[in-house]
Amino acid sequence: MKIFILLFALVLSSVSYAKSERFVIKSAIIDESPTIQVSLPDTYSLSNSSSYPVLVVLDGSTQFQHIAAGNQFLSTYAIAPEMIVVSVSTLKRMLYFTPTEHEQFAGRSGKAHLFKDFLNKELLPKLQEKYRVAPYYMITGHSLAGLFTSYLALEKSSLFNAHISISPSFWWDDKALVKHYAGMKRDHLTSPKRWFLSIANEPGEMSESYQAMLEALEANKIDNLHWFSKSFPEDTHDSTPLVGNATALKTIFNDWNAVPEIDVMPLKELRQYYKSIVADYDYEFKLSLHQYNVYGLKAAYEGKTNWGVEILEQGVKDFPKSEILWDSLATAYELDDKINQALSASKLALELAQRNDSIFTSEITSQNKYLNSINASK
Incomplete structure (x- = not known):
């Protein structure tokens, strides 16, 4: 599931x-x-x-x-x-x-x-x-x-x-x-x-x-x-x-994905992993927007919510204009029982989505409504 x-x-x-x-x-x-x-x-x-x-x-x-x-x-x-x-x-x-x-x-x-x-x-x-x-x-x-x-x-x-x-x-x-x-x-x-x-x-x-x-x-x-x-x-x-x-x-790139299966890593280990494969590729790959999204959500859904939050927080620092990463960070915060931070991240995700006429606006709007309903029920 x-x-x-x-x-x-x-x-x-x-x-x-x-x-x-x-x-x-x-x-x-x-x-x-x-x-x-x-x-x-x-x-x-x-x-x-x-x-x-x-x-x-x-x-x-x-x-x-x-x-x-x-x-x-x-x-x-x-x-x-x-x-x-x-x-x-x-x-x-x-x-x-x-x-x-x-x-x-x-x-x-x-x-x-x-x-x-x-x-x-x-x-x-x-x-x-x-x-x-x-x-x-x-x-x-x-x-x-x-x-x-x-x-x-x-x-x-x-x-x-x-x-x-x-x-x-x-x-x-x-x-x-x-x-x-x-x-x-x-x-x-x-x-x-x-x-x-x-x-x-x-x-x-x-x-x-x-x-x-x-x-x-x-x-x-x-x-x-x-x-x-x-x-x-x-x-x-x-x-x-x-x-x-x-x-x-x-x-x-068969060994490029740090966590190809359901295993997860904290941010520090992800960075160490990409340093460890420099000799094979003659290049140190930096984490991309999609990697922050994939690795952060994987960690959050696998119960390592603190790891997921840390990865996605770094993601929005590197890609501050990404409505996707802010929306995923809202998900990680909600899974970590940080509803106020989740709402703040979701609000910013929605603002970015609307400003950029994002194709993901409806999904981000749904999450924002869901988080507001949880907050209202408290």
């Missing part, structure tokens, strides 16, 4: 209202001026100081929407961090997504190093200039773009921390990237990188070259490379990005 109540309460924060923006980069590195589309987290405007990791989506014209929506859903329940999701596409995929020049495609392939430089020197600095970007970068690609993200995973000069390669084209140029990996030295990478690879129901050179890469990964262990492989036999090459990217986010 408690789990049902908790899930119902979390529904308040599960609806996305993220802001999307577009701009053009006139590149001096690649022979294109890509249109960049950015989906900001739905909590971005609720704080002036919180920064967010970046997830770059290649072939964004077809892959951006479902990946952005998937991240927003998973982050709502603290399964993955909230991210600034960025779409970028190139018309010259063979040229810029292939790390070697194939003799059959001379002059039309082998310029992945230029696209890497475009990302490192033009796209990421532009994002840092325009948005509150945290120094944790992810990139996802499918097919030839998956070959490119695989290439980046093995490049120590790449700025990306985590990589998603959905049905990567390892067959390219007689499995050139597989052979390149097989010859790498154990100490090639100087900082941690996470790499998710997947394959669908794809016979022939796709599956054969994918298996060759897995065998190379097993045979040659590289320090600091944390790789994960999944198979989706019920999907095709074209359908697999939908399930593949959602699974990739859950897999790469």
Whole structure:
């Protein structure tokens, strides 16, 4: 029953209202001026100081929407961090997504190093200039773009921390990237990188070259490379990005959620937990609005109301304009038999909801009426 109540309460924060923006980069590195589309987290405007990791989506014209929506859903329940999701596409995929020049495609392939430089020197600095970007970068690609993200995973000069390669084209140029990996030295990478690879129901050179890469990964262990492989036999090459990217986010961040089950922690232990995984990610994640909401409500509903109150009180300090956190804090106060504080928090939640024309106004109004009825009956 408690789990049902908790899930119902979390529904308040599960609806996305993220802001999307577009701009053009006139590149001096690649022979294109890509249109960049950015989906900001739905909590971005609720704080002036919180920064967010970046997830770059290649072939964004077809892959951006479902990946952005998937991240927003998973982050709502603290399964993955909230991210600034960025779409970028190139018309010259063979040229810029292939790390070697194939003799059959001379002059039309082998310029992945230029696209890497475009990302490192033009796209990421532009994002840092325009948005509150945290120094944790992810990139996802499918097919030839998956070959490119695989290439980046093995490049120590790449700025990306985590990589998603959905049905990567390892067959390219007689499995050139597989052979390149097989010859790498154990100490090639100087900082941690996470790499998710997947394959669908794809016979022939796709599956054969994918298996060759897995065998190379097993045979040659590289320090600091944390790789994960999944198979989706019920999907095709074209359908697999939908399930593949959602699974990739859950897999790469499989140990990121401090309390994935019904267990709870006080605020101090939550902070210690995220310090303890810095070595794995090469980054210390700060608690997001959704994490404060999830962890605080979990603690309150599991009988640790003092923990829940403490977590949510810190949450409204970091995100003072969030009607959701103030409403959840009112719930925690009421469960902790602090009705006057609950009413104060609920009143502020309602004021914020009405001021911002929040889609949660009716739920927040209901809680406010309920708390007033309890107070009147005393």
